[in-house]
Amino acid sequence: MSENSREIREVSVQRTESRKYTATSLESGASIEFGQGEGLLTPVELLLAAIAGCSSIDVDVATTRRSEPEKFDVLASGYKLSEDGASRMDDIHLGFDLKFPDTDEGRKAASMVERIVKLSHDKYCTVSRTVEFGAKVVSEVVE
Structure with missing residues (x-):
């Protein structure tokens, strides 16, 4: 259910x-x-930041239960396309660059990253899931 x-x-x-x-x-x-x-x-950069930020929070919350990272950088990139005069983004990519201490807890945290990045993408990150699945957007003038 x-x-x-x-x-x-x-x-x-x-x-x-x-x-x-x-x-x-x-x-x-x-x-x-x-x-x-x-x-x-720009608004497009905010969109990329929102996608990267959403997954970053998922990864951060899960891994820092084990160890604080020594490095936690995420690069969000994509291509702005213009098709028949209309613009949109495509091929958005997140690159996670994390480093944890060389301790038992640090290695445990590092071993979680790939799984948590996938779970964030597939299940938890509202922002990237909304972009991928699409959402109806209604614009109106309020009087």
Whole structure:
């Protein structure tokens, strides 16, 4: 029997100046600036960061129960395509570069990484699963 749940997640985006915006979580109040211009992540870069961040959290939570990493870097990359004037991303890739201490606990943590990365991709990471499966997006003008 499958277990289904539905929990709303919301962010508010405000324009702070030309091509600069702040996204704020309505749940936690946390915010991030983004947009177009020097020193700002673009929306596409935020998408890549969200995918990498989601799986990074899964890997981090599982492995640090055993050992703190000496190195924990994740590179998210993909190709921006333009097809008939419409843009989208394709061939998104996450590269996990982790190093743990040469101790029993460090080796145990390192031995978990491949399995946890796969579980994150296949089951736990809401962001990458949403991108892969697709989600209906509705845009409307609110009066």
